[in-house]
Amino acid sequence: MSELASPAPISTKDVPQVMAWDSRARRAVTIYVPLACFLLILLFPFYWMTITTFKPNGELLDYTHTNPFWINSPTLDNIRKLLFETEYPRWLTTTMGVAFGATAISLVASVLAAYAIQRLRFRGSKYVGLAIYLAYLVPPSILFIPLAEVVYSFGLFDSPWALVLTYPTFLIPFCTWLLIGYFKSIPYELEECALIDGASRLQILRRITLPLAVPGLISAGIFAFTLSWNEFIYALAFISSSENKTVPVAILTELVQGDVYQWGALMAGALLGSLPVAIFYSFFVEYYVSSLTGAVKE
Amino acid sequence: MSAHADPTLWVRSRSKPSALAKLFDNKTFLIFICLAPALGLLLVFLTYPLGLGIYLSFTDTQLGKPGVWVGLENFQYLLTDRVFLNTVWNTIFYTAAATAAKFALGLWLALLLNENVPLKSLLRAIILLPWITPTVLSAIAFGWIYDPQFSIISYVFKHLGLISTNFDFLGTPWHARWSLVVANTWRGIPFVAISLLAGLQTISPSLYEAAMLDGASGWQRFRRVTVPLLMPILAVVLTFSVLFTFADFQLVYAITRGGPINSTHLMATLAFQRGIPGAALGEGAAIAVSMIPFLVIATLFSYFAVGNRKWQQGSDDDV
CATH class of the missing domain: 1.10.3720.10 (MetI-like)
Incomplete structure (x- = not known):
């Protein structure tokens, strides 16, 4: 592998610019959008875990009056319970x-x-x-x-x-x-x-x-x-x-x-x-x- | 340092190696000492239990009560047990569906990361997070995401006006099975993606250039350059993935405990349920032993895939 890589220092970065079809927009759609979706899905459970931890119980089970994706009145109650009770x-x-x-x-x-x-x-x-x-x-x-x-x-x-x-x-x-x-x-x-x-x-x-x-x-x-x-x-x-x-x-x-x-x-x-x-x-x-x-x- | 001091030092230090040091220079003794801890632990806590498990599966041992040899009775009983047969079928389904999803998505993610994206090492670190968090704990989080009343997924779909009643993620057998496959896939993607990314990075860019000069399309480059060169590492990762998905326990135990009506049991969870809380160690062991043929097939596959690689041929010039 090393002897293949060393004599040709030209390519990797130049190639995308050389290829006419590989425009910026195309790259965004084929690479960054799917990548963002992957990140969103892989990280969402952690976000949800954290949000739930700091929510008061009332807010936790009420999706009609509050936006479930955010905390209106964050509380350390759950953590306190876990650590001390x-x-x-x-x-x-x-x-x-x-x-x-x-x-x-x-x-x-x-x-x-x-x-x-x-x-x-x-x-x-x-x-x-x-x-x-x-x-x-x-x-x-x-x-x-x-x-x-x-x-x-x-x-x-x-x-x-x-x-x-x-x-x-x-x-x-x-x-x-x-x-x-x-x-x-x-x-x-x-x-x-x-x-x-x-x-x-x-x-x-x-x-x-x-x-x-x-x-x-x-x-x-x-x-x-x-x-x-x-x-x-x-x-x-x-x-x-x-x-x-x-x-x-x-x-x-x-x-x-x-x-x-x-x-x-x-x-x-x-x-x-x-x-x-x-x-x-x-x-x-x-x-x-x-x-x-x-x-x-x- | 003057010239005459050297020989005396040399002679002195050579003249009295302690008996212990001498013993450690004896190669046979050294090999024995070096291998003893590892092999000792593995023999006592791995090889012996493996044999004991096979023996137990031919007895009617209960927890805390020695059993007697009953021959193939446990296995005969299991073959007539609908729950067990369903479990075997479900385990195969779970393994196949989750592995296919993990590899399709994992390969895709690896290919995305292999493009020149910024902050690659940070991305790689973040992507591995689902894999390093304790499975049970992320499984509990999935249990909450799949909650029948307060599922966030149902909430989103309701708000988009796509559904009018909540999804019943874990209520019916098929919904529960697919929900578990999704959770397993979520956890498995990082491992597959990062391993395959390591494989992709060993493929020399000049091969792609050569293919492009020959007029190969993107798909052709993937099919004729990437896939063949990725094959060895793909085979190893696949084997591990199949093996550990087949023997999975935590996810199902944490999310459904085998329910509803025993439809999502894997062989490992059924063995646990019958063997430890149900106290029928013999029967539990028989279920666990039934996994061995499947695992052997996967291992043989691994042996022949890995067997072609250099490290097993004893050469040390492949660093």
């Missing part, structure tokens, strides 16, 4: 703890596994890599029933530790896969030099490979963190007491009482539950995109 802070800390714990375990295990598979090159390393790739294709929804038995027999039922230990099953395959690709991009010669200079394998990993792989580690870490934040089915199946629930599960199971849906409170929960992960994401967008696309391309 439910165990939301507790759910938040549990979720944080579980997400950090699972991410840490997965990163350590994945770095070591990826290093062994990609750098130590033993007989059959290809098959170990393939096995880990296959593990990624086993979805949690066929595992949660037997895993409930396993968790129960370890005495971890209803404990956040059950989640910290089971989340790596879908995090490790992904992170290992990502890191194998990343290690591959670090020249092996650097390690050979270090070996000749008398460094031990551990020193090489700590002083040479890991520092060079930091962007890959960040990508894997962010991805693992968001995946564990969003996980639902294990948290639903293995946790039963309210105070140990994670945010997504708690909002669905604790805020819906009977058939009456308190939409204001629910939307406040959805908004506040998405916010931490969205903020986290906004700091690392580039890493996130590169890990997503890198994992698919590898």
